[in-house]
Amino acid sequence: MADALVSLRNLSRDFHSRAGLFGERRVLRAVNDVSLDIEQGQVTGVVGESGCGKSTLARLVLRLLDASGGQVTFDGTDLGKLPARRLRKLRQRMQMVFQDPYSAIDPRYSIREALLEPLQVQGIRLARGEAAAKVDKLMDVVGLSRKMAEAYPHQLSGGQKQRIGIARALILQPSFLVLDEPTASLDVSIQAQVINLLEGLKSEYGLTYLFISHDLGLVRYFCDRVVVMYLGRIVEIMPAKNATPRHPYTRTLLDSNFEPDPAKRRVVTRLSGEIPSAFDLPPGCAFAARCPRASDLCRRERPELTSSAPDRSAACHHPIEQQ
């Protein structure tokens, strides 16, 4: 197994709010006691539905948000203890690509200015010729015409903007990219182009990815490993390929996937119920209320994430038997 580039230990993040203007204070634990190793050169996929904490996790990993508890280590450095200046310096090596390419780029910047902005933030000064060469190279790398660098964001399509988002993340030559649903707002045809590009970049520059998505089919295609989250916690970690789920929630996600083959039709899902509110979680397993395998034990005691093999673990009292 490869070495961990990024390690998360017991990471948690709380958000506070009130129930109405004068209501009681409430705490929402968006990420709850998450421990995970992101291995060098691998694509780790985090999958889950809205409110599962996957986007909060993405921000915690880069310390764009401060954790309420726990630790993030990047290549041996504890991010939580770094002063702002050193953290900024380290950010050269870890970058993020956001879901919405429309809001990730300042509309007043030309593409060239947007691409060069991270260098300014880092206080890196380039000679004009050097900067131009860098922009040209990046445009080539992400498959856009060099002329497009003079355009403004509103002149670009969604797919082109997402390529710019990727180019901007690459300009500081990072080794680690957090990709937060980078294709969620794109057509499937454009999604395929962007995923192809990301595959190529990874092998060319030896990048490590943390890939956040709601699409288990896409994660199983693109990633090496799947991390499934439900209401702030990891419920299962498994290899992306040739593995069947042990956790009933992962099974449900898989069964909810619409397979593009009319010869393999089935009753899509028997799952009923919805995700409970993250504010007042039940004492036991958070999935118990929707789970066909739930017992009294599940409603009473929360199952810990335990491993059944070196590359897989699940948090379930009654895991699905493997054939």
Next chain:
Amino acid sequence: MTLLSVRDLSITIGRMQPLDRISFDLAKGEILGVVGESGSGKSLTAMSVMGLLPLIRGRISSGQVLFDGRDLTRLKEKEYRALRGRRIALITQNPMTSLDPVLTVGSQIDQVARLHLGLAPAEAKARSIDLMQQLRIPEAKAVHDQYPHQLSGGMKQRIVIAMALAADPDLIIADEPTTALDVTIQAQIMQILVELVRDRGLALMLITHDMGVVAQTCDRVVVLYAGRVAESNTVADIFAAPQHPYTRALIGCIPREALQPGSLTGIPGMVPNVLDYPAGCRFHPRCALAQPVCAETVPPLAPAEGGLAACHFAGEIAPAKGVRHG
């Protein structure tokens, strides 16, 4: 029996002609998938059938929309209004565009039945609650008196479906009804729609960009590209032997566990702008199989493999990668 027959429908909006001779049929008890990328004309097709083009200053320039034998393109707005919501209902992508935030969800369902079927308030309410139960809304009586903001996205979409069903329509047009929802909720809603069609003998026109949803739910498929029909056929044949390279490419875009890394083909470029449609086959600039003739001559929609395809080389295309012959 054919309920809806769209024949050579073309529309104009200003000097744009975003739909060009669209044709398809939809029978009772059948689900027709209308697929394509953004900008292919899916939603405009729905708006044409609903008679909503005047809202965007568009009009039907030629062709017919035959509904139950009647040509809807000749209807006056007043006549259309009696049809819309009563016999043809629309379900949109975002339930909040269909729901009034200051009225209880139940009263909004009641309204449809009162307006179109002339039911008394108490009758309408009982009927709404019954409908909500059929759509598996838990505690339907209590939910009837709640406001939209108190409900989750999946529940709101069920309310919109209940509103669509309230006047007992024959045709439902669903425009990306589950795109905004989480995957497990998406599966539940699609399951409900499919059961409705089967149990009530409704006709459903399902507009979607998701070939997975099409494969799992539709009977027949129309593939649109840049305002024209690229191909139409039964769902089994469309997936087993796509005749148009665009259909084949769309299927090749879907990520699956079984695919080898790097094998997600994608489609180069993007859907052209409506003011900038290329000559000949509109797909030819993105097509891997394009020949000189494709840039010159518009391929007619002609019979191929039991369906229709608009490609000069239909019948010469190998089946899509990774999809078995079914």
